[in-house]
Amino acid sequence: MNRSLITLILFMAIVTYIPRALPAVLVGRLKFSEKQKKFLSLIPYTAMAALIFPGILKVDESRPEIGLIGGFVAVILSMLRCPVIVCVGAAILINILLYSFF
């Protein structure tokens, strides 16, 4: 076992944990204004938006349509109130089909 690699991993763990824990620790001592609460409550929506696009185009770097079509299937099915697991399953299935036949 490589001891310096373990040290590296521990440092990675620490710098990843600090941003996760800091708000959890400080939140008791902070008073958020209505504006700040609104900002924080909008974060889920903007975070999802930024995580999804344009990353979804790079699901397969050489074939952007793989991500687009899979994402499109997920959008349509979730508009039709399908459960999340169905949307995910269908997106995977359509990609298997795309890879197998196109």
Added chain:
Amino acid sequence: MNKHFIYGFKASLPACMGVIPVGISFGLLAIQTGLTAFEACFMSATVMAGSSQLLALGLLQQGAGFPTIVLGTFFINLRHLVMSASVFHHLLNIPLVYRMLGAFGVCDESFAVYSLSGQRSFQFLVGSNTALYVSFLASTILGTVMTDFLPQVVIHSFNIAFYAALISLLIPAIKNRLPLMALVLGTAILNALLQTFLPGSWSILIAMVMGAFVGMIVIDEPAEKERT
């Protein structure tokens, strides 16, 4: 066991399908990069942030120094600061030690499941974190032992799962709410523009903060849809 915990655990299962391919590819690549199976699993168990772990492998392969890798990890995962603040401003009454434990598992997927399900229960968050943590660690282990018993096509096709899970969690929360849909579209476009000259980890952080800031000023309706 607490019913909120179980509810959170179950609600995260679709998102786990998004985590599993990341864990498997990380496990596979880690072995190819020269890490031992133990080191790969140790990293998944302590860092638990797929994109930064994949970046670390890439940097190791290119012979980057440890400070570069640690700094890169820090910046990629800085977005969790904002997510964690968004989660914990509802959980003031939870004891500090529990909050600190809960914070360890905050990742993109658990954040999506927790905040878009309209749940405000700490047990739900822990249930969700647990499901995702276990599947990430298990799939890392799987990746390290897996040589080629799954067809490549199937592994590739699972890459869409992360996005499909986020999309199908997001859509029910924004449909019929035009201002939020506009905000989501605007943020996505902003992120695409930023990525033309910034690395993805930076643009995602900047786009989500700027998007929420603009939304805070522009959007009238309260963002919280109270659900009981």
